Amino acid sequence: MSLYNYPIPPSSELTSESTFLDRRKFLAGTTGLALAGFAGTAEAKGQAKLRELNFEKSPMSVPMAEATSFKDITQYNNFYEFGTSKTDPARHAGKLTTVPWSVKVDGLVNNPGQVDFEDLLTKFTLEERVYRFRCVEAWSMVVPWVGIPLASLLKKFDIQGNAKYVAFETLVRPSEMIGQRARGSGIKWPYVEGLRMDEAMHPLSILAVGIYGKTMMNQNGAPVRLVVPWKYGFKSIKSIVRIRLTEKQPSSTWNILIPREYGFYSNVNPKRDHPRWSQASERVIGSGLFARRIKTQMFNGYADQVADLYKGMDLQKFY
Ligand code: MTE
Numbered sequence: 001m002s003l004y005n006y007p008i009p010p011s012s013e014l015t016s017e018s019t020f021l022d023r024r025k026f027l028a029g030t031t032g033l034a035l036a037g038f039a040g041t042a043e044a045k046g047q048a049k050l051r052e053l054n055f056e057k058s059p060m061s062v063p064m065a066e067a068t069s070f071k072d073i074t075q076y077n078n079f080y081e082f083g084t085s086k087t088d089p090a091r092h093a094g095k096l097t098t099v100p101w102s103v104k105v106d107g108l109v110n111n112p113g114q115v116d117f118e119d120l121l122t123k124f125t126l127e128e129r130v131y132r133f134r135c136v137e138a139w140s141m142v143v144p145w146v147g148i149p150l151a152s153l154l155k156k157f158d159i160q161g162n163a164k165y166v167a168f169e170t171l172v173r174p175s176e177m178i179g180q181r182a183r184g185s186g187i188k189w190p191y192v193e194g195l196r197m198d199e200a201m202h203p204l205s206i207l208a209v210g211i212y213g214k215t216m217m218n219q220n221g222a223p224v225r226l227v228v229p230w231k232y233g234f235k236s237i238k239s240i241v242r243i244r245l246t247e248k249q250p251s252s253t254w255n256i257l258i259p260r261e262y263g264f265y266s267n268v269n270p271k272r273d274h275p276r277w278s279q280a281s282e283r284v285i286g287s288g289l290f291a292r293r294i295k296t297q298m299f300n301g302y303a304d305q306v307a308d309l310y311k312g313m314d315l316q317k318f319y
């Protein structure tokens with residue numbers, strides 16, 4: 001696969017007129033709450049009906065007032081299993097069947113097994129965490145996730161002492177995932193990601209099951225996805241079916257594809273540019289035709305909580 005034959009366009013191409021026209025068209029078609037409008041769309045497209053979730057509000061959140069609209073969160077996506085453009089996931093992800101769903105947890109644990117999605121909703125404490133979400137393509141959103149701390153799930157499986165990393169895998173189901181039937185992206189399925197054990201156990205790392213108080217739409221990674229708010233968005237792997245504890249650093253999809261551009265750590269870092277564009281600022285999704293740009297913060301604004309994890313590491317080298 002050639003270096004230039006990959007799907008993420010440079011940031012200059014991201015603010016296309018058609019994106020805005022699409023958004024305006026959507027706005028014109030909804031009355032009342034955008035959320036209500038979308039729940040209707042979900043059923044029409046065959047996605048599982050969005051369900052209300054019971055959750056506690058987490059003090060780890062940024063103010064809800066900053067949250068991106070539901071329509072932007074669900075219309076502007078990266079999910080290559082459903083195509084390579086930002087609008088493909090909303091168009092094609094409705095085909096994915098997410099019921100029943102379970103996540104296998106194995107590798108270096110004393111009680112390997114699986115957890116059903118329903119158990120994630122009922123046997124764990126769900127929290128609403130409003131998190132900044134920064135994509136490596138230099139745009140950002142603020143998403144009101146509902147999820148459980150990843151650590152609370154992993155502990156149930158009794159982690160062995162020699163486990164040093166956590167590896168994640170997305171579903172492979174080409175019959176329902178159009179992007180897995182096409183050649184365009186160059187990705188070898190399944191999409192895979194990984195975290196170091198201390199990153200995975202950090203209280204900010206969550207397994208998200210919902211957005212805006214309801215289960216999430218398929219294009220956002222239903223029914224369960226990772227969210228690690230101090231890292232670039234591609235670490236936040238969607239529609240997870242397997243979590244494996246390992247001794248060796250696991251592979252990650254974008255690192256396999258273009259290692260020079262995408263490292264294992266992928267911490268948001270305004271001082272380390274992507275080889276083809278700056279990471280010093282970000283375009284705020286949903287901020288209108290003349291998009292607002294803001295300065296990117298180290299670790300996406302979560303430095304107080306996570307900088308210690310990387311003490312003594314050269315973050316230019318370990319990108
Ligand atoms: N997970 C899977 N399985 N497949 C993907 O293509 N894209 C990643 C990440 N998780 C991706 C994925 C990228 S590049 C980003 S920026 C985020 O999901 C986008 O999440 P969002 O669409 O909910 O904003």
